[in-house]
Amino acid sequence: MFFKPDINTYIPGKIICVGMNYKSHIREQDGRFPDKPVLFSKANSCIIKNKEYIICPSEVKELDYEVELAVVIGKKMKNVPESAVSDYIYGYTIMNDVTARDIQKNESQWYRAKSFDTFGPIGPVIVDKSKIPDPGNLKLKSYVNGELRQNGNTSDMIFGVYELISFISKSITLREGDLISTGTPSGVGIFMKQKKLLEPGDTVICEIEKIGKLENKVIAECQQNN
Ligand code: MG
Numbered sequence: 001m002f003f004k005p006d007i008n009t010y011i012p013g014k015i016i017c018v019g020m021n022y023k024s025h026i027r028e029q030d031g032r033f034p035d036k037p038v039l040f041s042k043a044n045s046c047i048i049k050n051k052e053y054i055i056c057p058s059e060v061k062e063l064d065y066e067v068e069l070a071v072v073i074g075k076k077m078k079n080v081p082e083s084a085v086s087d088y089i090y091g092y093t094i095m096n097d098v099t100a101r102d103i104q105k106n107e108s109q110w111y112r113a114k115s116f117d118t119f120g121p122i123g124p125v126i127v128d129k130s131k132i133p134d135p136g137n138l139k140l141k142s143y144v145n146g147e148l149r150q151n152g153n154t155s156d157m158i159f160g161v162y163e164l165i166s167f168i169s170k171s172i173t174l175r176e177g178d179l180i181s182t183g184t185p186s187g188v189g190i191f192m193k194q195k196k197l198l199e200p201g202d203t204v205i206c207e208i209e210k211i212g213k214l215e216n217k218v219i220a221e222c223q224q225n226n
Helices: 023-028 082-088 101-106 111-115 161-171
Strands: 015-019 038-041 054-056 067-073 089-096 120-128 139-144 147-153 179-181 203-208 212-220
Touching: 038 111, 067 139, 067 161, 067 203, 082 089, 082 161, 089 179, 089 203, 089 212, 101 111, 120 212, 161 179
Parallel strands: 015 179, 054 212
Antiparallel strands: 015 038, 067 089, 067 179, 089 120, 139 147, 139 203, 203 212
16 A cells, blocks of 8 residues: 655654765865765654654754755655656655754764754645656755855756665665655755854745745754743
8 A cells, every 4th residue: 555644743764865965065164966865764763744843952053054856755665766756756755954054064973963863854745746747857945044145956966866766676675654865955054155054043044946835943952842
């Protein structure tokens, strides 16, 4: 049976993320285009939903946002060619790939920097794939306190959605409920001429055409129980 998640109760199995997948994001950090997808993971315990708080841990000094198109897998898949990947997708949502930049820079693996509790906002809905026949041409934006920060299009991806998922499935079985987050365009806070990182009190909105707006406010760890 095909998996049909409800966004309110949905917790992904695996979360596989893709780094350095937008040309604009590589250019803003003077990076090199990768010849294979750059994969990493976030712990699924970091998932929160629309309007929930991003909690900034006291040890994190450089908190950043990344708007991303995220794909919900609907059916177990292994070694699937790019042309058939769509048959295994349930739908699409937005992920804010929240990142502790200071920890990302200081530790050789990104797992902890990407996986603090609340660093995985997703939503506001999961859109059925029938509503997005071409995931390779969607506008995506992010705003902090109403200021436009990222303004890209999924057409700027180096590895397209189907190509990425086919690539992953060659080595890793994907199961219904797994989430693939496909990378972020330019405009993240750390690479601005004057860094614009997230502070407690800020509100981040991630928006993708045909999906909607994902809104999360940042609070400091010590405010968590207030
Ligand atoms: Mg990312």
